[in-house]
Amino acid sequence: MTSEASQPAPPASRLGILAQLQDLDVRLEQIDHRVAHLPEREIRTGIDAELTALGSEMSALEVRIEGLERQQRRHEDEVARIESKRAQNSERLYDPHMTSPKEAGALTAEAEALGRHQVGIEDQILELMEQIEPLSHEHDSLADRQSEAKARRHDVDAVIAASEREAQVERDGVLGERAALVAAADAELISVYEQRRASARGEPVVGRLVGTTCSACHLEIPSVDYERIARLEPDEMAECPHCGALLVR
Ligand SMILES: [Zn+2]
Structure with a gap:
């Protein structure tokens, strides 16, 4: 059922993989919570x-x-x-x-x-x-x-x-997807993600930049910070000034 539903992962940026990883980890948490x-x-x-x-x-x-x-x-x-x-x-x-x-x-x-x-x-x-x-x-x-x-x-x-x-x-099924994602990703990046996640107590550690809003905390990034982040290379790490989530853009 899960394998039919799962689409091949869309090409993601280095940081984008972390957002996908977080989505899978949230799904694992939801499954455990439900059970x-x-x-x-x-x-x-x-x-x-x-x-x-x-x-x-x-x-x-x-x-x-x-x-x-x-x-x-x-x-x-x-x-x-x-x-x-x-x-x-x-x-x-x-x-x-x-x-x-x-x-x-x-x-x-x-x-x-x-x-x-x-x-x-x-x-x-x-x-x-x-x-x-x-x-x-x-x-x-x-x-x-x-x-x-x-x-x-x-x-x-x-x-x-x-x-x-x-x-x-x-x-x-989710663990299988996760393992495939981790295998394809940069090990150092994964370790940054795992460390942040271990101390985050269930709070998101990765946020997508949606317009000028951080999807992790749903707060708008101040324009000064936004402009600075927008100038960075897509794979360069940037944190939300509100919640500290790594911003995927
Ligand atoms: Zn945030």
């Missing part, structure tokens, strides 16, 4: 925050459910103990060797007490189950929301990856 600020990244951050919130809500619910289930298991163990005690009790009560009416009375009373105790505990188990049920439903619906958010994140990630791949192709 770094894809709207999908913000969407992804939102989904991540959503997943974090869902995760902690689910963990809190799990802690509550596990606590209630632990209580339920303890009660169930207690019921099992009572049942085995009741079984032993009735074994002794119906033992043909059991002849003492007093002992039989005590065993019967104990069996009744155990029965009441068991009913009480079974009621508590039912209450716990009633408490657990809505919490489990809540947990299920949070889990559904979690899967749905994860699916959305997966889709957003795919869009980001596709944009990154696309940008990489575009970037490689």
Whole structure:
């Protein structure tokens, strides 16, 4: 795509090559900026925050459910103990060797007490189950929301990856053009450009003289300076008196 769009570079002056180089570097910056600020990244951050919130809500619910289930298991163990005690009790009560009416009375009373105790505990188990049920439903619906958010994140990630791949192709194309330009240019001039650009923090270091205006800062060159610059050879370096950009004319 990029190679079709790129025209063979028009013959440029020594300094004109720097303007072309700067255009390519600006394009590289724009590509990087676009990739770094894809709207999908913000969407992804939102989904991540959503997943974090869902995760902690689910963990809190799990802690509550596990606590209630632990209580339920303890009660169930207690019921099992009572049942085995009741079984032993009735074994002794119906033992043909059991002849003492007093002992039989005590065993019967104990069996009744155990029965009441068991009913009480079974009621508590039912209450716990009633408490657990809505919490489990809540947990299920949070889990559904979690899967749905994860699916959305997966889709957003795919869009980001596709944009990154696309940008990489575009970037490689621009880098190819840049390498060709640098290979054809004067090495000393390139090094002047690179040094200026390294300390320019993204500000243009090359400006085209458009009429009497510097295209880097869009300010008009004072006529005294303009006349001086106009008298220079096209390849001689001249700086914009306002922004210091190398002026291509
Ligand atoms: Zn300027």
